[in-house]
Amino acid sequence: MNDTKSFWATLPGILTGIAGILTAIGGLLVILYQIGVIGPDRNQDVKKPEIQKAVKPETEPKPAPAPVRLEIRPAAVPHDLRPNTVYSISIMVVSEQGLPVENAVVEVNVGGGSFLDTGNFTTIGNTNAQGVFRTKWKSLDTIPGGYQFDVKARKDGLSSRGELMLRWVGSK
Numbered sequence: 492m493n494d495t496k497s498f499w500a501t502l503p504g505i506l507t508g509i510a511g512i513l514t515a516i517g518g519l520l521v522i523l524y525q526i527g528v529i530g531p532d533r534n535q536d537v538k539k540p541e542i543q544k545a546v547k548p549e550t551e552p553k554p555a556p557a558p559v560r561l562e563i564r565p566a567a568v569p570h571d572l573r574p575n576t577v578y579s580i581s582i583m584v585v586s587e588q589g590l591p592v593e594n595a596v597v598e599v600n601v602g603g604g605s606f607l608d609t610g611n612f613t614t615i616g617n618t619n620a621q622g623v624f625r626t627k628w629k630s631l632d633t634i635p636g637g638y639q640f641d642v643k644a645r646k647d648g649l650s651s652r653g654e655l656m657l658r659w660v661g662s663k
Contacts, residue, residue, distance in 0.1 A: 558586030561595065561644050563653030567628075572657040575632045577607070580655070582624045584644045591622025595646040601638055604630045618644075634659060 498504040524530045564583040569576065584595040595618045599606070606614040607627040618624045630638070637658035644651050 556586075556588070556590075557647065558588075558590075558592055558649060560587045561585070561592060561646065561649050561651035562587065562589075563642050563644050563651050565640065565642050565653055565655035567640075567655055567657055570657075571660040572630060572634055572637055573661070574630060574634050576630050578628045578630070578657070580626050580628050580640070582618075582642055582644070582653075582655075584618050584622050584624070584646075584651075591618070591620070592644075592646055593618055593620050593622060595622070595624075595644045597624040598643045599626065600641045601628065603635070603638060604628055630657075 499508060520529070562585050564585065566581045566583075568579045568581075580599065582597050582599065584592045584597065586592055596615065597618060598613065598615045600613045602612065605611055605628070607629060608614055608616075614626050614628075616624045616626065628640075637656060640655040640657070642653045642655060644653075
Protein backbone atom coordinates (compact mmCIF):
# COMPACT_ATOMS: atom_id res chain seq x y z
CA MET A 492 0.00 0.00 0.00
CA ASN A 493 1.11 3.51 -0.69
CA ASP A 494 1.55 5.55 2.52
CA THR A 495 1.90 8.93 0.84
CA LYS A 496 -0.79 11.42 1.80
CA SER A 497 -2.57 13.51 -0.79
CA PHE A 498 -1.36 17.13 -0.96
CA TRP A 499 -4.89 18.35 -0.16
CA ALA A 500 -4.88 16.41 3.11
CA THR A 501 -1.76 18.23 4.39
CA LEU A 502 -1.78 21.56 6.18
CA PRO A 503 -0.23 23.43 3.20
CA GLY A 504 -2.81 21.87 0.92
CA ILE A 505 -5.71 22.82 3.16
CA LEU A 506 -4.44 26.42 3.43
CA THR A 507 -3.97 26.62 -0.34
CA GLY A 508 -7.51 25.33 -0.89
CA ILE A 509 -8.99 27.87 1.55
CA ALA A 510 -6.99 30.70 -0.08
CA GLY A 511 -8.25 29.66 -3.52
CA ILE A 512 -11.87 29.61 -2.36
CA LEU A 513 -11.53 33.08 -0.69
CA THR A 514 -9.89 34.51 -3.81
CA ALA A 515 -12.69 33.17 -6.00
CA ILE A 516 -15.39 34.57 -3.71
CA GLY A 517 -13.59 37.99 -3.54
CA GLY A 518 -13.23 38.13 -7.31
CA LEU A 519 -16.91 37.27 -7.78
CA LEU A 520 -17.94 40.03 -5.32
CA VAL A 521 -15.76 42.60 -7.13
CA ILE A 522 -17.32 41.70 -10.47
CA LEU A 523 -20.88 41.85 -9.07
CA TYR A 524 -20.15 45.23 -7.43
CA GLN A 525 -18.70 46.71 -10.61
CA ILE A 526 -21.68 45.71 -12.73
CA GLY A 527 -24.08 47.07 -10.10
CA VAL A 528 -25.70 43.83 -8.95
CA ILE A 529 -24.61 44.45 -5.35
CA GLY A 530 -23.62 47.59 -3.42
CA PRO A 531 -25.22 51.04 -3.29
CA ASP A 532 -27.37 52.14 -6.22
CA ARG A 533 -25.18 54.67 -8.00
CA ASN A 534 -28.10 56.25 -9.86
CA GLN A 535 -29.89 56.94 -6.60
CA ASP A 536 -26.83 58.81 -5.22
CA VAL A 537 -26.73 61.02 -8.30
CA LYS A 538 -30.46 61.82 -8.13
CA LYS A 539 -30.55 62.91 -4.48
CA PRO A 540 -28.74 66.26 -4.96
CA GLU A 541 -30.89 67.06 -8.00
CA ILE A 542 -34.08 66.39 -6.04
CA GLN A 543 -32.85 68.52 -3.16
CA LYS A 544 -32.06 71.39 -5.52
CA ALA A 545 -35.50 71.17 -7.08
CA VAL A 546 -37.27 71.03 -3.71
CA LYS A 547 -35.13 73.63 -1.93
CA PRO A 548 -34.32 76.59 -4.20
CA GLU A 549 -31.45 78.83 -3.23
CA THR A 550 -32.95 81.76 -1.37
CA GLU A 551 -29.73 83.37 -0.15
CA PRO A 552 -28.11 85.84 -2.53
CA LYS A 553 -24.78 84.76 -3.92
CA PRO A 554 -21.92 86.94 -2.72
CA ALA A 555 -20.52 89.27 -5.33
CA PRO A 556 -17.13 88.24 -6.66
CA ALA A 557 -14.22 90.18 -5.23
CA PRO A 558 -13.47 93.15 -7.47
CA VAL A 559 -10.28 93.26 -9.51
CA ARG A 560 -10.48 97.02 -10.04
CA LEU A 561 -12.57 99.88 -8.70
CA GLU A 562 -14.42 102.47 -10.76
CA ILE A 563 -15.65 105.81 -9.38
CA ARG A 564 -18.88 107.45 -10.57
CA PRO A 565 -19.31 110.88 -8.93
CA ALA A 566 -22.37 113.13 -9.14
CA ALA A 567 -23.52 116.46 -7.66
CA VAL A 568 -26.94 118.07 -7.34
CA PRO A 569 -27.34 120.79 -8.48
CA HIS A 570 -25.04 120.20 -11.47
CA ASP A 571 -23.75 123.74 -12.00
CA LEU A 572 -21.79 125.97 -9.62
CA ARG A 573 -23.80 128.59 -7.70
CA PRO A 574 -22.77 130.87 -4.82
CA ASN A 575 -23.68 129.92 -1.24
CA THR A 576 -25.38 126.67 -2.25
CA VAL A 577 -25.46 123.30 -0.52
CA TYR A 578 -24.74 120.39 -2.87
CA SER A 579 -25.59 116.73 -2.45
CA ILE A 580 -22.45 114.87 -3.50
CA SER A 581 -22.77 111.15 -4.30
CA ILE A 582 -19.80 108.94 -5.05
CA MET A 583 -20.63 105.48 -6.38
CA VAL A 584 -17.89 102.84 -6.34
CA VAL A 585 -18.39 99.82 -8.59
CA SER A 586 -16.35 96.80 -9.67
CA GLU A 587 -15.24 96.13 -13.23
CA GLN A 588 -18.54 94.25 -13.73
CA GLY A 589 -20.50 97.34 -12.63
CA LEU A 590 -21.49 95.75 -9.29
CA PRO A 591 -21.63 98.02 -6.21
CA VAL A 592 -18.65 97.81 -3.87
CA GLU A 593 -19.81 97.96 -0.27
CA ASN A 594 -17.61 99.38 2.50
CA ALA A 595 -15.04 101.01 0.21
CA VAL A 596 -13.26 103.95 1.85
CA VAL A 597 -13.94 107.17 -0.08
CA GLU A 598 -11.98 110.41 0.36
CA VAL A 599 -13.12 113.63 -1.32
CA ASN A 600 -10.96 116.81 -1.46
CA VAL A 601 -11.84 120.21 -2.92
CA GLY A 602 -10.01 123.55 -3.02
CA GLY A 603 -12.78 125.70 -1.55
CA GLY A 604 -16.11 125.73 0.18
CA SER A 605 -16.58 123.16 2.94
CA PHE A 606 -18.09 119.78 3.59
CA LEU A 607 -20.89 120.07 6.13
CA ASP A 608 -19.83 116.93 8.05
CA THR A 609 -16.19 118.03 8.57
CA GLY A 610 -16.30 121.82 8.13
CA ASN A 611 -13.21 121.76 5.87
CA PHE A 612 -11.98 120.85 2.38
CA THR A 613 -11.84 117.07 2.95
CA THR A 614 -14.31 114.37 3.95
CA ILE A 615 -13.87 110.61 4.33
CA GLY A 616 -16.48 107.87 4.62
CA ASN A 617 -17.53 104.39 3.51
CA THR A 618 -19.86 103.25 0.76
CA ASN A 619 -23.19 101.67 1.71
CA ALA A 620 -24.66 98.36 0.45
CA GLN A 621 -25.46 100.06 -2.89
CA GLY A 622 -21.83 101.16 -3.24
CA VAL A 623 -22.63 104.84 -2.62
CA PHE A 624 -21.01 107.40 -0.29
CA ARG A 625 -23.05 110.58 0.23
CA THR A 626 -22.00 113.91 1.68
CA LYS A 627 -23.02 117.58 1.59
CA TRP A 628 -20.75 120.41 0.41
CA LYS A 629 -21.41 124.15 0.54
CA SER A 630 -19.98 126.65 -1.94
CA LEU A 631 -18.69 130.06 -0.89
CA ASP A 632 -20.51 133.37 -1.37
CA THR A 633 -18.00 134.37 -4.03
CA ILE A 634 -16.98 131.59 -6.33
CA PRO A 635 -14.31 130.97 -8.98
CA GLY A 636 -15.07 129.65 -12.45
CA GLY A 637 -15.33 126.12 -11.10
CA TYR A 638 -14.28 123.54 -8.54
CA GLN A 639 -12.60 120.22 -9.08
CA PHE A 640 -13.31 117.54 -6.48
CA ASP A 641 -10.58 114.92 -6.26
CA VAL A 642 -12.04 111.54 -5.31
CA LYS A 643 -10.15 108.49 -4.08
CA ALA A 644 -11.62 105.07 -3.28
CA ARG A 645 -9.88 102.04 -1.79
CA LYS A 646 -10.78 98.57 -0.62
CA ASP A 647 -8.83 95.36 -0.03
CA GLY A 648 -5.60 96.67 -1.55
CA LEU A 649 -7.34 98.16 -4.60
CA SER A 650 -7.54 101.90 -5.20
CA SER A 651 -8.92 104.27 -7.79
CA ARG A 652 -8.99 108.01 -8.42
CA GLY A 653 -11.56 110.17 -10.10
CA GLU A 654 -12.81 113.73 -10.22
CA LEU A 655 -16.01 115.70 -10.17
CA MET A 656 -16.20 119.14 -11.80
CA LEU A 657 -18.64 121.89 -10.91
CA ARG A 658 -18.47 124.87 -13.29
CA TRP A 659 -19.93 128.33 -13.09
CA VAL A 660 -22.48 128.76 -15.91
CA GLY A 661 -24.18 132.00 -14.84
CA SER A 662 -23.07 135.61 -15.11
CA LYS A 663 -20.98 137.18 -12.36
